[in-house]
Amino acid sequence: MRVRGLGKRYGALEVFRNIDFDVGAREIVAIVGPSGCGKTTLLRCIDGLLPHDAGEIWVGDQRVTEPIAGVAMVFQHFGLFPWKTVYENVAYGLRMAGAPKAEIERKVPEFVKLVGLAGFEKAFPYQMSGGMQQRCGLARALAVEPNVLLMDEPFAAVDAQTREILQFELVRIWEERPTAMIFVTHSIEEAVLLGHRVIVLKGRPSSIHETITIDLPSPRTRDTLRHPRFAELRERVWNTLMREAREAEFVLER
Known part of the structure; x- marks a missing residue:
């Protein structure tokens, strides 16, 4: 993945400029910076959720101007549908991508197990801890097998003990299924x-x-x-x- 000369402004406010970096196919790049420096805005531009005002973003040979199939995001506050079970939340991205029923039935249990939620497929978000909800959000992102995984402060909404557990769970998952990852954190x-x-x-x-x-x-x-x-x-x-x-x-x- 390549970011070249990226710039973003909101009216007269220029958030960032001349952002240049690459991310290798099996590399985790962490981004840090003071509050308000535009870390989340940068991530949303890379995901195609926000338009950028200068520069280019490339995932493989595809230029990002809107959300594309090869990029997935894990949000800070889980981003789960409260009326959907774990199974249906994880299946959502696959359904949106038009995956056939047989593929969904094969992949969802695989990724639910990968993140340690096997046995909780029928649980709803309100029944789960914050750590379990974030595992579900991670499974949903991974199930579409993205080329680039974006993570926006994914462990900020959980307690310190759970945060440490999830950090090493992410290491384990990445070791099993390495992918390019951009990880924004404070x-x-x-x-x-x-x-x-x-x-x-x-x-x-x-x-x-x-x-x-x-x-x-x-x-x-x-x-x-x-x-x-x-x-x-x-x-x-x-x-x-x-x-x-x-x-x-x-x-x-x-």
């Missing part, structure tokens, strides 16, 4: 744990300030959190990002 630790590269957005309008390669051994496990290199990389991202975040706390809007 958590520096999460970005370093999950990403192969971390892109730091800074400025007003924001742009890519630095891209940091995360050269940690794979697979990532809880032992990774105690690795000396993990601490070094976390501090590097922290120092790059937080200097701007502190300054932004004391800027008056004009």
Whole structure:
């Protein structure tokens, strides 16, 4: 996947400009930046949900100007249909893509099992914990077997313990079914744990300030959190990002 010279504005407000990066077919790229720098807007432009005002987005040989079949998104607040069961929520993307009934019946149980929800196919979202709901949202995105998986703060709405569990579940799932992934997060630790590269957005309008390669051994496990290199990389991202975040706390809007 390629992003070239991407820019977005809302009227007189320029959100970001000159965004350039690639994502490999089996690579996780994490994006961090101060609140309000346009991380979610960038992700929605890449998904084709929002129009961009400059530049180009390419997934393979297809230019993104609207939502396309090769890209799927996992949202922060689960994005499930409350009146649909786990099975029907996971099947939704396949139905929208026009998948035949036999394919849906084969794939849905496979991806429900992949995310650890086997046995809960008939459960409704209100019956499940936040972690279970996010697993369901992840299964729905994965079931369409996207070339690019976009994740917008996917674990922000769950408690700290569940968040850690889901982080390592995502690592396990990616190891089983690797795909290109763009992961937006406010958590520096999460970005370093999950990403192969971390892109730091800074400025007003924001742009890519630095891209940091995360050269940690794979697979990532809880032992990774105690690795000396993990601490070094976390501090590097922290120092790059937080200097701007502190300054932004004391800027008056004009």
